[in-house]
Amino acid sequence: MSEPSNPARTAVVLGGSHAGMLAARALSGFADRVVVIERDVLPDGPAPRRGLPQARHAHMLWSGGVRAVEELLPGVTEALRDAGARRSPVTTDMVVMGPRGWFRRWPESHHVILAGRDLLDATIRARVLADERIELLSGAEATGLVGDAGAVTGVRVRTRGGTGGGDGSGSGSGAGSERIVPAALVVDATGRGSRAARWLQALGLPAVERREVDSGLAYASRLYLAPEQARSGYPIVNVQPDVRDGRPGRAGFLLPIEDGRWIVTLNGTRGGEPTAENDDFVRFAREELRHPVIGELLERAEPLSDVSYTRATVNRRSYYERMAAWPENFAVLGDALAAYNPLYGHGLAVAAQSAVALRESVRRHGWGSTGLSRRVQRAVARPAGAAWDLAVGQDVFYPGATENGPTLRDRLLAAYVGRLMLTATGSGRIARRVTDVTSLERGPQVLLTPTVLLAATAGPLKRPLTGPPLTPSELERAGLRAGLG
Numbered sequence: 001m002s003e004p005s006n007p008a009r010t011a012v013v014l015g016g017s018h019a020g021m022l023a024a025r026a027l028s029g030f031a032d033r034v035v036v037i038e039r040d041v042l043p044d045g046p047a048p049r050r051g052l053p054q055a056r057h058a059h060m061l062w063s064g065g066v067r068a069v070e071e072l073l074p075g076v077t078e079a080l081r082d083a084g085a086r087r088s089p090v091t092t093d094m095v096v097m098g099p100r101g102w103f104r105r106w107p108e109s110h111h112v113i114l115a116g117r118d119l120l121d122a123t124i125r126a127r128v129l130a131d132e133r134i135e136l137l138s139g140a141e142a143t144g145l146v147g148d149a150g151a152v153t154g155v156r157v158r159t160r161g162g163t164g165g166g167d168g169s170g171s172g173s174g175a176g177s178e179r180i181v182p183a184a185l186v187v188d189a190t191g192r193g194s195r196a197a198r199w200l201q202a203l204g205l206p207a208v209e210r211r212e213v214d215s216g217l218a219y220a221s222r223l224y225l226a227p228e229q230a231r232s233g234y235p236i237v238n239v240q241p242d243v244r245d246g247r248p249g250r251a252g253f254l255l256p257i258e259d260g261r262w263i264v265t266l267n268g269t270r271g272g273e274p275t276a277e278n279d280d281f282v283r284f285a286r287e288e289l290r291h292p293v294i295g296e297l298l299e300r301a302e303p304l305s306d307v308s309y310t311r312a313t314v315n316r317r318s319y320y321e322r323m324a325a326w327p328e329n330f331a332v333l334g335d336a337l338a339a340y341n342p343l344y345g346h347g348l349a350v351a352a353q354s355a356v357a358l359r360e361s362v363r364r365h366g367w368g369s370t371g372l373s374r375r376v377q378r379a380v381a382r383p384a385g386a387a388w389d390l391a392v393g394q395d396v397f398y399p400g401a402t403e404n405g406p407t408l409r410d411r412l413l414a415a416y417v418g419r420l421m422l423t424a425t426g427s428g429r430i431a432r433r434v435t436d437v438t439s440l441e442r443g444p445q446v447l448l449t450p451t452v453l454l455a456a457t458a459g460p461l462k463r464p465l466t467g468p469p470l471t472p473s474e475l476e477r478a479g480l481r482a483g484l485g
């Protein structure tokens with residue numbers, strides 16, 4: 001931070017990852033200056049870093065999120081593709097075994113962007129930081145809020161080196177020092193480890209209502225070099241769990257990303273977890289998933305990394321929007337607000353949609369207006385809540401996920417969704433409606449129209465597929481035999 005600035009026109013964003021960078025962009029049209037405070041020293045390009053351990057696992061960005069990111073950073077999808085990211089049409093370029101059978105490869109309804117997480121972040125970060133109103137203070141940890149229960153007036157920051165120096169606004173400078181950065185709006189985007197609830201309590205606010213649904217999912221991921229003929233492009237391959245039987249769910253997906261690589265994730269809920277052993281990876285894919293196709297593909301690919309393992313998969317939501325009192329000038333979004341079981345691949349899209357909601361709230365109600373932060377908090381809760389209902393609606397069925405197990409409502413809804421999934425295997429129209437929702441392009445109400453209800457009653461129009469719908473060319477390019485049943 002170089003020059004003294006007017007705190008009344010300054011926004012501070014805590015956390016410089018996906019949600020933080022997009023929130024900074026969302027605010028840069030209103031504030032004179034947006035300071036992003038990030039604990040890590042961020043790399044110049046796509047490289048791993050300590051504060052983003054999930055980057056070693058597969059990440060996909062659904063089109064509902066792509067649209068939101070594009071709205072904030074026009075042209076970013078093209079930049080990602082230029083850097084090697086892939087655009088995969090849904091379900092055209094997907095080989096998916098759903099809970100009720102193989103999906104057909106219907107004409108494009110939606111799409112996903114596939115890239116290593118480090119590439120995705122680096123591309124977005126470069127575009128955000130090109131905006132001269134946005135500054136990065138890296139190697140700096142937010143340690144608390146300044147203000148009182150009525151209004152936040154700044155943030156307490158401990159610097160440990162990195163970029164940014166004293167700007168005359170704080171009470172200290174240099175490595176290891178504490179200072180206060182005053183701001184007219186503070187946005188917490190510090191991810192799953194957010195301490196916002198504690199910080200608010202320290203200001204005199206009550207505890208926030210929280211919910212956790214933990215399927216006990218363990219995630220094992222490994223990077224591969226695809227067989228030579230498959231490096232220039234390959235479909236997504238995904239074997240999903242079937243939650244009906246109350247047994248652990250095991251799933252796997254293979255995502256083609258930049259540089260001819262495949263990032264492969266295998267996972268299992270409580271009692272069905274994969275191990276973290278390199279030697280067990282292909283075996284798990286072949287023997288423990290509902291179909292061995294991913295294992296077969298990996299037999300002919302070259303491992304480029306060891307297995308990365310995580311259990312940071314619990315669905316956790318803080319209902320800040322329901323708090324009876326909420327201070328002016330403070331908002332929480334991204335994983336800090338709600339984090340989901342990563343199996344559904346929704347966190348990135350929700351963060352982007354929340355950043356757009358932040359921008360729209362400030363635009364509608366005015367920078368510095370009374371009650372703005374309360375309105376922002378309610379607005380960002382909408383996309384967060386939509387993804388929450390999708391994730392939790394499925395995860396409550398796994399053993400031990402909740403104290404009391406699924407409710408009657410959960411069971412009825414799941415039975416209907418199951419029927420829709422079955423219908424989608426043999427009806428392009430219903431597959432489109434289902435992906436309207438999973439892509440986060442539309443809300444679940446599209447699944448409750450009379451036409452969809454009728455179609456679900458009638459069931460699939462085509463016979464079930466007996467094996468993965470890989471084309472002869474795709475089989476050959478991956479070195480597989482035809483008729484993989």
Ligand SMILES: Cc1cc2nc3c(=O)[nH]c(=O)nc-3n(C[C@H](O)[C@H](O)[C@H](O)COP(=O)(O)OP(=O)(O)OC[C@H]3O[C@@H](n4cnc5c(N)ncnc54)[C@H](O)[C@@H]3O)c2cc1C
Nearest residue numbers: 015017018019039051059060142191334335342345347348
């Ligand atoms: C295994 C796994 C796989 C996933 N796969 C997908 C997927 O396929 N698709 C998808 O959409 N989502 C996926 N997700 C979710 C996605 O990773 C998150 O939703 C996304 O990273 C949230 O972004 P965020 O900016 O809110 O938090 P994070 O990306 O976690 O970033 C938080 C940032 O805050 C910084 N920070 C933390 N504390 C402080 C502090 N006190 N002061 C300053 N800085 C701080 C950290 O260093 C970090 O940079 C996956 C998650 C996991 C765990």
